[in-house]
Amino acid sequence: MxxxxxxxxxxxxxxxxxxxxxxxxxxxxxxxxxxxxxxxxxxxxxxxxxxxxxxxxxxxxxxxxxxxxxxxxxxxxxxxxxxxxxxxxxxxxxxxxxxxxxxxxxxxxxxxxxxxxxxxxxxxxxxxxxxxxxxxxxxxxxxLSKPMPILLSQATDVYFENHEHGTSEKFKKNTLKRWKNIYDVTGGDIALADVTREMARRYIKHRLTTVKTTTVERELKTIRAVINSVIKEKSLNLSNKFERLTIPKKGKDSVARKPFSQDEYRKLIAGCVSKADEIRVLILICCLTGVRPSEAAGLRREDVYLDDEYPHFDVVEYGGRTLKTKNSVRKVPLIPAAAKVLAQYLETHTDSVVFPRYCDGNEVLGDNVSGATNRYIASLGISKTLYSARHTVKTLLDQAGTPEYLAESIGGWGKPSISRGYGDGHSLARKYAALQKALTTVLVNESE
Structure with a gap:
């Protein structure tokens, strides 16, 4: 030695x-x-x-x-x-x-x-x-002469290392959830270079036996992104076998979410107001604004403005919390029925986030939100999910004669038009008035 x-x-x-x-x-x-x-x-x-x-x-x-x-x-x-x-x-x-x-x-x-x-x-x-x-x-x-083959199980590590959201546990979880299905057609963990076009085609056929075409499309988007990242970062002389695949009858098997009936909506809102705990306040916010459940769950105190002339909250990205589309960033009005209950609820805790059980201050715990809200709705004898509230608000806005651009700016559905007032200081007032008018039919006891 x-x-x-x-x-x-x-x-x-x-x-x-x-x-x-x-x-x-x-x-x-x-x-x-x-x-x-x-x-x-x-x-x-x-x-x-x-x-x-x-x-x-x-x-x-x-x-x-x-x-x-x-x-x-x-x-x-x-x-x-x-x-x-x-x-x-x-x-x-x-x-x-x-x-x-x-x-x-x-x-x-x-x-x-x-x-x-x-x-x-x-x-x-x-x-x-x-x-x-x-x-x-x-x-x-x-x-002896070639680099170590990249395995399918190693591909996601390369992807996460080179992605802007690669350190987000939520992003990793969602990616791996979609990526794992590739093993069903490859026979297990094989080298990326050994993936064939036949496997890619078989993937579509295999997945369509259990999920809808739109789900397969989302999964393929993730798979393509992972493989393209590895090819680029490792300078591999490979083609992506999952590119340019055709999904038979894409979108034709989708079942549109039905809005709540007026009676169902009133029953749901009344139940939330009568016992305004965390999960019911979250549901109420969705019912009275049309926001996505994850958007409501991710609210922080600093995003809520109850003392403004037009009470509202901001839907924004922060930390590991991402939004579905770029157009999702917006100001959402809180009509009196929503603002009153939310203000009372916020007095019950001091956390920096509005719904601490469903958000840790960095990202939204989406699975928890979905499970809890759906269980409560089912307990009322209603066989629909909270996402139907979003469709209900859009329907009510349409029935109230709300201009399309204004309805889209409330719900974050489309791209607001600059020429029609987007960014105007009075836009929040117009959204507030439109939402108040649209929800009148389901808020018969609002003044009580």
Whole structure:
């Protein structure tokens, strides 16, 4: 182990071995992992003779084996990721690292330029002649000159590392939820380069047995984005097999959400007002504004303006909280029935967010919102979801003769027209009046 010794200092390095003046990095292979190295007990690499270079190389090799031993210990064996680790370990057991065939050695002219490959080449040749090549052997042979294949399970890591929302847990969860279905047609976790066009076509057919065409379209959009990111960031010479796919009868299987009937709406609003707890206030806000459930759930105190001439709240993005479209950013009026209940509810807690159970101040817990609101609506004997409130408000606005551009600016449905007052200081007043008029028929007891 002794490497450097002077009159004043002695330096000892872990994993150093001196064999008749030749410096080596030598490390014992944990007993449980020796099977990955052909039952060898140590790995050994020659080191440069210059001390500074030697120290750097030893540090690099120590880190390299720390990571690979850790990966091998945590693996279950037989998985693509485990095979990758075993292939790298196999190369290491023969004194080489991935890419070794791409760097010739400095030898006298006329001599074989790759003497460092002798052991691994002999091993692979013997295995091939014996007909006993394994997936590990095949990958190890590939890694001598080619980069490590990117697996499907690794593709999303590349995507998250290079996406503006890649650190958002909500974004990751939604992406992985759509990405995971690809394994149903690939037969498991395979290399991205092995994905075929037939698999992509089969994906559509397979998913259409359980979900609608619009869902498949959203999933394909995510899959294409992930694959394109990997191709770009890793400079892969691949085509995206999920591009330009046709979804049969796209959109024709959609079932339009029906608005609440007037009786259902009155019953729902009355129930929320009578017991204005967190979930019922959230539902009430949706019923009296037409906002999306996630937009209401993501409100912060700083977004609510109850003391303005026209009480309202701002729908904005912040932290990990994103909105469905660019046009979703807007000011939404709060008519008296909504403003009164919301003001009373806000006095019951001091959190910075309006609905702390459904928002952590960074992003909205969408699944919690959907489940809780739908359960309450079902408890009233109404077989619809909260999203029907959005359609109900749009219907009421239309029935009240609200101009389309104004209705769109209230609900964030379309792109407001600059020429028709978008951005005008009086636009909030017009939206307030339009919403008040539209909801009159369902707020018969508002003055009470």
């Amino acid at each position: 002794l490497l450097i010794s002077t009159q004043n200092i002695t330096v000892k390095l872990k994993y150093y071995f001196n064999n008749n003046g030749q410096h080596y990095f030598q490390r014992s292979i944990p007993r449980a992992l020796q099977r990955f190295y052909g039952d060898k007990k140590i790995v050994r690499h020659k080191l440069p003779s210059i001390h500074s270079q030697m120290l750097l190389e030893m540090n690099r090799l120590a880190h390299h084996y720390d990571q690979h031993f850790k990966a091998l210990k945590s693996g279950q064996g037989g998985t693509p990721s485990q095979i990758q680790e075993q292939a790298v370990a196999l190369l290491a057991s023969h004194g080489v690292l991935p890419g070794a065939a791409n760097t010739p050695a400095r030898v006298p002219e006329g001599m074989y330029e790759y003497p460092h490959l002798d052991y691994i080449e002999d091993y692979l040749r013997d295995k091939k002649q014996a007909g006993t090549m394994t997936k590990v052997d095949e990958l190890a042979q590939l890694l």
